[in-house]
Amino acid sequence: MDIHTLTRDLNLDNGSKIVMLVADGLGGLPMSPGGLTELETAKTPNLDQLATRGVQGASIPVKPGIAPGSGPGHLGLFGYDPLKYLIGRGALEATGIGFELQEGDVAIRCNFCTIDDQGRITDRRAGRISSEESAPLAISLRQVKIPGVEIFVEPVKEHRFVVVFRGPGLAGNVADTDPQKTGVAPLAPVALDAASAKTAEVAKEFLRQAKALLAGHPKANFHTMRGFASKPSLPSYKEVYGLKAAAIAVYPMYKGLARLVGMDIIGSAQTLAEQIDVLRDNWEKYDFFFIHFKYTDSTGEDGNFDEKVARIEELDSLMPAIDKLGPAVLIVTGDHSTPSYLKSHSWHPVPTLLVSDCCRPDPHKTFNETTCITGGLGQFEAQYLMALALSNAGRMGKFGA
Amino acid sequence: MDIHTLTRDLNLDNGSKIVMLVADGLGGLPMSPGGLTELETAKTPNLDQLATRGVQGASIPVKPGIAPGSGPGHLGLFGYDPLKYLIGRGALEATGIGFELQEGDVAIRCNFCTIDDQGRITDRRAGRISSEESAPLAISLRQVKIPGVEIFVEPVKEHRFVVVFRGPGLAGNVADTDPQKTGVAPLAPVALDAASAKTAEVAKEFLRQAKALLAGHPKANFHTMRGFASKPSLPSYKEVYGLKAAAIAVYPMYKGLARLVGMDIIGSAQTLAEQIDVLRDNWEKYDFFFIHFKYTDSTGEDGNFDEKVARIEELDSLMPAIDKLGPAVLIVTGDHSTPSYLKSHSWHPVPTLLVSDCCRPDPHKTFNETTCITGGLGQFEAQYLMALALSNAGRMGKFGA
Numbered sequence: 001m002d003i004h005t006l007t008r009d010l011n012l013d014n015g016s017k018i019v020m021l022v023a024d025g026l027g028g029l030p031m032s033p034g035g036l037t038e039l040e041t042a043k044t045p046n047l048d049q050l051a052t053r054g055v056q057g058a059s060i061p062v063k064p065g066i067a068p069g070s071g072p073g074h075l076g077l078f079g080y081d082p083l084k085y086l087i088g089r090g091a092l093e094a095t096g097i098g099f100e101l102q103e104g105d106v107a108i109r110c111n112f113c114t115i116d117d118q119g120r121i122t123d124r125r126a127g128r129i130s131s132e133e134s135a136p137l138a139i140s141l142r143q144v145k146i147p148g149v150e151i152f153v154e155p156v157k158e159h160r161f162v163v164v165f166r167g168p169g170l171a172g173n174v175a176d177t178d179p180q181k182t183g184v185a186p187l188a189p190v191a192l193d194a195a196s197a198k199t200a201e202v203a204k205e206f207l208r209q210a211k212a213l214l215a216g217h218p219k220a221n222f223h224t225m226r227g228f229a230s231k232p233s234l235p236s237y238k239e240v241y242g243l244k245a246a247a248i249a250v251y252p253m254y255k256g257l258a259r260l261v262g263m264d265i266i267g268s269a270q271t272l273a274e275q276i277d278v279l280r281d282n283w284e285k286y287d288f289f290f291i292h293f294k295y296t297d298s299t300g301e302d303g304n305f306d307e308k309v310a311r312i313e314e315l316d317s318l319m320p321a322i323d324k325l326g327p328a329v330l331i332v333t334g335d336h337s338t339p340s341y342l343k344s345h346s347w348h349p350v351p352t353l354l355v356s357d358c359c360r361p362d363p364h365k366t367f368n369e370t371t372c373i374t375g376g377l378g379q380f381e382a383q384y385l386m387a388l389a390l391s392n393a394g395r396m397g398k399f400g401a
Numbered sequence: 402m403d404i405h406t407l408t409r410d411l412n413l414d415n416g417s418k419i420v421m422l423v424a425d426g427l428g429g430l431p432m433s434p435g436g437l438t439e440l441e442t443a444k445t446p447n448l449d450q451l452a453t454r455g456v457q458g459a460s461i462p463v464k465p466g467i468a469p470g471s472g473p474g475h476l477g478l479f480g481y482d483p484l485k486y487l488i489g490r491g492a493l494e495a496t497g498i499g500f501e502l503q504e505g506d507v508a509i510r511c512n513f514c515t516i517d518d519q520g521r522i523t524d525r526r527a528g529r530i531s532s533e534e535s536a537p538l539a540i541s542l543r544q545v546k547i548p549g550v551e552i553f554v555e556p557v558k559e560h561r562f563v564v565v566f567r568g569p570g571l572a573g574n575v576a577d578t579d580p581q582k583t584g585v586a587p588l589a590p591v592a593l594d595a596a597s598a599k600t601a602e603v604a605k606e607f608l609r610q611a612k613a614l615l616a617g618h619p620k621a622n623f624h625t626m627r628g629f630a631s632k633p634s635l636p637s638y639k640e641v642y643g644l645k646a647a648a649i650a651v652y653p654m655y656k657g658l659a660r661l662v663g664m665d666i667i668g669s670a671q672t673l674a675e676q677i678d679v680l681r682d683n684w685e686k687y688d689f690f691f692i693h694f695k696y697t698d699s700t701g702e703d704g705n706f707d708e709k710v711a712r713i714e715e716l717d718s719l720m721p722a723i724d725k726l727g728p729a730v731l732i733v734t735g736d737h738s739t740p741s742y743l744k745s746h747s748w749h750p751v752p753t754l755l756v757s758d759c760c761r762p763d764p765h766k767t768f769n770e771t772t773c774i775t776g777g778l779g780q781f782e783a784q785y786l787m788a789l790a791l792s793n794a795g796r797m798g799k800f801g802a
Contacts, residue, residue, distance in 0.1 A: 073801075
């Protein structure tokens with residue numbers, strides 16, 4: 001049973017505000033045995049002050065031991081069981097570049113490749129062709145025309161681009177054309193169910209025209225298609241929580257994920273300080289605000305411990321400005337850990353802080369990977385955080401009489 | 402959704418080694434209020450040193466409040482949901498005596514009993530006949546011959562023995578013949594589905610011949626059949642984790658359980674020191690090693706607190722020899738608690754320690770029932786331990802992009 005079964009029935013509207021600040025990849029690790037994590041190293045007087053008033057815990061993004069990508073990481077925080085709501089690769093790639101998928105669209109990740117004169121793949125990624133060279137090639141594929149289907153082609157990065165088919169009767173269950181090895185021809189797109197037969201036909205025609213358009217190009221004379229996916233169908237924040245929700249994010253991926261759950265994307269902030277300006281300017285218009293801070297993740301991915309510490313301190317410095325707006329519930333969390341030591345997303349639970357006037361504070365006066373273990377929220381799966389947020393905001397009635 | 406759905410897709414092979422040392426029944430209780438547990442009483446300098454480098458937590462074998470047998474206890478540790486993968490009683494009994502079940506076999510637990518001249522049961526366990534008296538009787542039943550079916554009869558202990566039928570068209574869904582009371586005749590074996598019709602017929606003929614062979618024996622002149630069960634079908638460690646796995650165990654039950662998940666049984670060690678020799682000798686040949694230490698359980702079952710303490714100290718003394726081999730991940734845990742105070746398996750969470758270079762150590766510098774409560778792994782269901790092991794070993798990619 002999904003937590004939404006309860007939140008749908010029990011949610012109340014009392015006009016209170018909830019702010020969820022997601023510091024992407026917040027959790028970390030010491031760089032050497034006996035050392036401190038990034039969050040333990042950072043000077044965070046404002047978070048510590050909030051910790052004194054709040055309750056903390058360790059959020060498990062998916063299940064113990066599972067490191068999530070941004071998609072499942074955020075769906076979990078948004079309260080959507082990340083093992084139930086799967087976002088297909090093509091749909092996530094489109095979302096990541098800010099392409100607004102519509103119901104019925106099919107999105108496909110494409111890789112430029114090279115083929116020899118017998119049509120056999122010689123390089124599955126076209127030598128990781130530069131974005132500068134590949135973008136015009138992708139745009140040239142907008143010349144492909146197929147009757148009855150609207151086609152979008154968007155460059156991504158290096159050898160990657162996205163194709164979206166829009167039209168009646170399309171479904172996303174089509175096999176990849178990438179044979180996963182060189183020396184053989186790409187596979188034909190094969191429908192894996194009856195509903196996807198038209199998509200496979202459209203893909204085949206797209207590939208035929210693309211081959212002609214790319215013929216003779218020295219760097220990339222063909223492409224493969226992978227991760228065919230329909231727009232994921234997620235119930236909205238309004239439906240499942242009764243919340244009018246807004247997202248204040250800088251990067252397309254996080255705007256896209258928020259859009260999938262029906263949040264409005266507001267502002268055009270480029271820094272956290274600007275994001276908080278957007279929050280302030282829209283305070284009266286929404287019940288729920290998702291603020292996404294990217295740099296705790298990107299610095300971790302770079303293995304730059306000191307810079308991650310600095311970014312946490314930047315975040316800390318802006319906490320009073322959020323707190324001053326007086327949200328009923330203020331949450332600071334992350335979608336996963338990104339320890340500088342590992343230079344990647346990890347499975348470690350994420351320090352999570354919740355402040356409200358009725359949160360039952362725990363005794364901690366700091367906030368980090370060590371304190372959160374023994375915080376009042378314990379270890380919990382991220383998908384329950386929204387229920388905690390609603391209850392702490394007085395926005396949820398009791399279950400059963 | 403089963404954790405294997407994720408581990409199957411996400412596992413990577415980086416050549417690293419994982420050692421899981423299972424101290425059977427590790428968790429305990431104080432013998433009197435305010436006292437210490439066995440693990441708290443034992444001097445464990447080596448485990449304490451590992452605790453300083455590692456992360457600990459409390460493993461819940463099945464669900465809170467559920468004391469498992471060895472079967473579900475180990476399946477949980479091996480990462481198989483013990484409520485999904487049920488091992489039928491007959492199959493567990495056969496496994497426990499080291500009988501190697503094959504696909505399609507049906508195993509049955511049998512109890513010697515006594516019947517009167519009207520065929521009514523007078524003692525359902527034949528006065529708990531001694532093993533010395535019952536073993537030759539069980540062996541005499543090997544004279545039973547049924548065309549088209551290979552039959553194995555193996556003595557177990559006291560009134561118990563195992564029968565295995567092997568041949569085409571057998572399934573294990575047959576009702577027990579034990580009427581659970583005296584003064585009535587044993588029941589006929591009744592097939593509970595069409596696929597098990599032949600098994601029921603074979604069982605009926607077995608019982609007919611057995612009755613003739615046992616007729617007139619003063620201590621046990623008949624037997625019942627219970628827990629008909631096919632060989633459980635479990636996906637292998639190779640399939641679900643990509644691991645080449647070996648078991649180093651002394652007792653048949655644990656070898657049998659390991660075999661069910663596709664581990665190789667290696668060595669013929671009789672002591673823990675010898676088990677570690679086997680580990681060392683096979684270090685290069687496997688990715689994963691399950692080492693089973695029985696005596697923390699058997700001493701607990703005996704209610705022998707001091708001896709359990711001594712066995713824990715024996716275990717502790719051998720930790721450096723394992724650590725020295727340099728596993729990427731070293732786990733010390735138990736399949737359940739066996740407090741000397743209760744003289745039985747119990748439901749209490751099991752102290753569990755995981756050491757790796759990226760485990761995010763918690764502040765604990767000792768390892769026991771009290772420290773594990775506030776360890777960095779929190780309380781977790783045993784079935785997630787393998788996902789944690791794989792991730793800590795760098796053997797698992799991220800879920801979703």
